Amino acid sequence: MGKEFLHIFDEWADQYDASVSGQDPQYADVFFRYEEILEAVAQRVHGTVIEFGPGTGNLTKRVLEKGVEVLPVEPHDKMRALFQNRFPQLEAQEGDLLEFVTPEGQVDGFISSYVFHHLTDAEKGEALKRYAELLPVGGKVVFADTVFSSEDAKQAQILKEKARGYVAVAEDLEREYYTTIPVLTSLFEQAGFGVTFTQMNDYVWLMDATKGGTTQ
Numbered sequence: 001m002g003k004e005f006l007h008i009f010d011e012w013a014d015q016y017d018a019s020v021s022g023q024d025p026q027y028a029d030v031f032f033r034y035e036e037i038l039e040a041v042a043q044r045v046h047g048t049v050i051e052f053g054p055g056t057g058n059l060t061k062r063v064l065e066k067g068v069e070v071l072p073v074e075p076h077d078k079m080r081a082l083f084q085n086r087f088p089q090l091e092a093q094e095g096d097l098l099e100f101v102t103p104e105g106q107v108d109g110f111i112s113s114y115v116f117h118h119l120t121d122a123e124k125g126e127a128l129k130r131y132a133e134l135l136p137v138g139g140k141v142v143f144a145d146t147v148f149s150s151e152d153a154k155q156a157q158i159l160k161e162k163a164r165g166y167v168a169v170a171e172d173l174e175r176e177y178y179t180t181i182p183v184l185t186s187l188f189e190q191a192g193f194g195v196t197f198t199q200m201n202d203y204v205w206l207m208d209a210t211k212g213g214t215t216q
C-alpha cells in the first residue's frame with residue numbers, strides 16, 4: 001500500500017543521485033543539506049533498524065557507518081536493483097511502509113528519508129501503530145520528510161513554487177500526501193510515541209519518535 005506513486009521512480013531512478021546533489025534546480029531546496037539530513041537520522045538510531053524506501057542507499061550507507069544493522073524494504077524493482085548492486089551484502093526485501101516481513105530478532109527502530117509522504121494520513125496512523133507493536137519501549141521511529149507547520153504554510157509554498165515556474169515541485173506537493181506537524185504529532189501520540197520535530201530546510205523536518213516517550 002502507498003505504492004500509487006511508485007511509477008515516478010521508473011524514470012527518476014537513474015537520475016536520482018543527481019537530483020539529491022542539487023543538479024535539478026526545481027528540487028534543490030527539497031534536497032538542501034541532504035547529507036546533513038541523512039546524518040541526523042543515522043545519529044539517532046542503534047541496534048537493528050528497518051529502513052523503508054532506501055532507494056539508491058544513501059541513508060543506508062550513513063547508518064551502516066554507525067555500526068547499525070539495516071534491514072532494507074524497497075518496493076520499486078529498479079531502485080531495489082540499484083540498491084542491491086551497491087550493497088550486495090544486504091538483502092533488500094520487496095515490501096513497503098505498511099506491508100513488510102518482520103525479522104525474528106528484536107527491531108530497535110524504523111528509519112526513512114523522503115518516503116513517509118507516500119502514505120495517506122490514515123495509512124500513516126496505521127503504519128505507526130504497526131511499528132509500535134514491533135518495538136520495545138524506548139524503540140525509535142526516525143523519519144526525515146517534507147512536512148509543513150500548517151495547511152496554510154503548505155498552500156503558501158505551492159503558490160511560491162508556481163510563481164517561480166517550478167511546476168513539477170508544485171504538482172508533486174499537490175499530488176502526494178504531504179501533511180502537517182499537528183497531524184503527525186497526533187498520529188505519533190495515538191500510536192504511543194513521544195515525538196520531536198526539527199526543521200532541516202524549507203521542506204524537510206526530522207521526526208524523532210520514541211515509544212513510550214514524551215512529546216516536546
Ligand SMILES: C[S@@+](CC[C@H](N)C(=O)[O-])C[C@H]1O[C@@H](n2cnc3c(N)ncnc32)[C@H](O)[C@@H]1O
Pocket residue numbers: 001002003005006009020052053054055056057058059073074075076079095096097098112113114115118119
Ligand atoms: C524520494 S526516494 C528516497 C530515497 C532515499 N531514502 C533517499 O533519502 O534518498 C523515495 C523512495 O521510497 C520508495 N517508496 C515509494 N513508495 C513507497 C512505499 N509505499 N513504501 C516504501 N518505500 C516506498 C521509492 O521506491 C524510493 O526508493
